[in-house]
Amino acid sequence: MDSIVVTGGGPLAGEIPIAGAKNACLALMPATLLSEEPLTLTNTPRLSDIKTMTTLLQSLGAEASALQDGQVIAMSSHDLSSTRADYDIVRKMRASNLVLGPLIARCGHAEVSLPGGCAIGARPMDLHIHGLELLGAEIDLRDGYLHAKAPNGLKGAEIELAFASVGATENIVMAATLAKGTTVLTNAAREPEIVDLVTCLKQMGAQIEGEGTHRIEIQGVDRLHGATHQVVADRIELGTYMLAPAIAGGEVECLGGTIDLLSAFVERLDAAGIAVEETARGLKVARKADRVRAVDVTTEPFPGFPTDLQAQIMAMLCTAEGTSELNETIFENRFMHAPELTRMGAQIEVHGGTARVTGVERLKGAPVMATDLRASVSLILAGLAAEGETVVNRVYHLDRGYEHVVRKLSGVGAQIERVKA
Numbered sequence: 001m002d003s004i005v006v007t008g009g010g011p012l013a014g015e016i017p018i019a020g021a022k023n024a025c026l027a028l029m030p031a032t033l034l035s036e037e038p039l040t041l042t043n044t045p046r047l048s049d050i051k052t053m054t055t056l057l058q059s060l061g062a063e064a065s066a067l068q069d070g071q072v073i074a075m076s077s078h079d080l081s082s083t084r085a086d087y088d089i090v091r092k093m094r095a096s097n098l099v100l101g102p103l104i105a106r107c108g109h110a111e112v113s114l115p116g117g118c119a120i121g122a123r124p125m126d127l128h129i130h131g132l133e134l135l136g137a138e139i140d141l142r143d144g145y146l147h148a149k150a151p152n153g154l155k156g157a158e159i160e161l162a163f164a165s166v167g168a169t170e171n172i173v174m175a176a177t178l179a180k181g182t183t184v185l186t187n188a189a190r191e192p193e194i195v196d197l198v199t200c201l202k203q204m205g206a207q208i209e210g211e212g213t214h215r216i217e218i219q220g221v222d223r224l225h226g227a228t229h230q231v232v233a234d235r236i237e238l239g240t241y242m243l244a245p246a247i248a249g250g251e252v253e254c255l256g257g258t259i260d261l262l263s264a265f266v267e268r269l270d271a272a273g274i275a276v277e278e279t280a281r282g283l284k285v286a287r288k289a290d291r292v293r294a295v296d297v298t299t300e301p302f303p304g305f306p307t308d309l310q311a312q313i314m315a316m317l318c319t320a321e322g323t324s325e326l327n328e329t330i331f332e333n334r335f336m337h338a339p340e341l342t343r344m345g346a347q348i349e350v351h352g353g354t355a356r357v358t359g360v361e362r363l364k365g366a367p368v369m370a371t372d373l374r375a376s377v378s379l380i381l382a383g384l385a386a387e388g389e390t391v392v393n394r395v396y397h398l399d400r401g402y403e404h405v406v407r408k409l410s411g412v413g414a415q416i417e418r419v420k421a
């Protein structure tokens with residue numbers, strides 16, 4: 001298996017292009033199932049998760065192909081041949097469950113494997129199921145699969161989510177676009193990826209209001225048509241690369257994205273002593289002092305601090321002046337990077353959902369490995385300023401969510417290479 005070798009070095013300088021959002025794209029691609037006409041996405045990221053979703057759509061009989069070096073995905077679901085999302089695909093990627101709502105809405109039935117838990121938590125689907133049942137779907141769990149049918153079609157309903165789940169909001173909104181009548185979804189998730197999905201659905205002819213707020217209202221229509229949609233910038237990739245100069249020093253301009261995608265994160269960077277400036281092309285980030293200051297962080301649904309940037313900011317706080325407290329409120333087991341960072345000399349104590357990080361002057365390179373995507377990249381970030389060599393193993397996690405990580409970081413002066421196994 002390949003590994004990534006990072007040698008800690010001096011300040012970074014230059015530009016890093018930011019790709020389209022993985023998490024937006026993974027919700028936008030299943031939207032093709034809602035229409036017989038083609039859906040084309042532009043600004044798509046080149047990632048293994050996107051390939052997995054492509055394979056899943058193809059297994060349902062949809063056409064899906066990557067064009068222009070993977071930055072465009074052209075899809076058509078004119079003729080679907082299956083409504084079964086197989087365990088072999090779903091187990092690789094939880095977001096496969098986003099075909100459930102569109103398949104029931106378009107075909108009246110679906111069999112979707114339950115994804116099971118993953119390293120960061122149990123991640124059940126009860127909120128998706130409850131919402132779709134209120135829309136009129138009958139859903140049973142048999143043989144590890146959700147068997148869903150809507151013999152009388154879907155009907156608009158009032159649905160209140162017990163928690164503002166991103167995936168449940170996406171599944172329910174997609175299903176409701178073709179339901180009869182009005183659906184009002186309250187305590188909906190407000191993430192920019194949901195706004196992006198709704199923008200695309202509206203282009204396809206859906207009638208939706210309130211995206212980006214806790215109350216989304218959907219007026220069902222008989223059919224959706226084709227569209228071409230540009231995927232929003234990946235705020236998690238953006239935040240990750242903003243931390244590179246924060247950790248290694250220097251100044252980097254991230255091309256793509258705006259502060260409003262990451263306001264709580266930018267506010268924490270500011271408190272830590274990192275300057276962030278919005279430019280015409282993206283965000284420019286510079287470290288003002290030799291060391292950053294400790295800051296406390298609590299993860300929350302959008303617009304709060306994203307859980308998907310918790311591991312990366314922890315890498316920065318390992319060398320901050322003072323002690324920081326990180327509270328993880330979204331996933332129950334999302335500190336697996338802490339013991340790996342400790343192997344690099346970090347001082348971290350974890351108690352339940354809280355990690356206390358006492359900054360040391362410098363980390364030391366070490367062989368490390370991670371069990372999830374964001375944890376892997378946090379180890380690369382930590383290695384940028386560590387003394388000596390950090391070897392990050394299990395890089396297949398990175399390939400799921402970061403395109404060209406070596407090219408992007410070496411482009412701003414980092415010493416980083418991928419070593420083939």
Ligand code: UD1
Nearest residue numbers: 023026095123124125126127128165166167168308330331
């Ligand atoms: C999405 C993102 C993921 C991000 C997460 C939170 C995608 C493809 N993935 O995941 O990167 O970390 O949002 O911002 O967009 N929950 C339930 N029951 C449910 C659904 C969720 O209890 O039916 C719980 C989960 O276990 C978790 C919390 O709600 O503890 C948040 O999950 P959710 O917002 O649904 O995240 P995902 O859509 O899976």
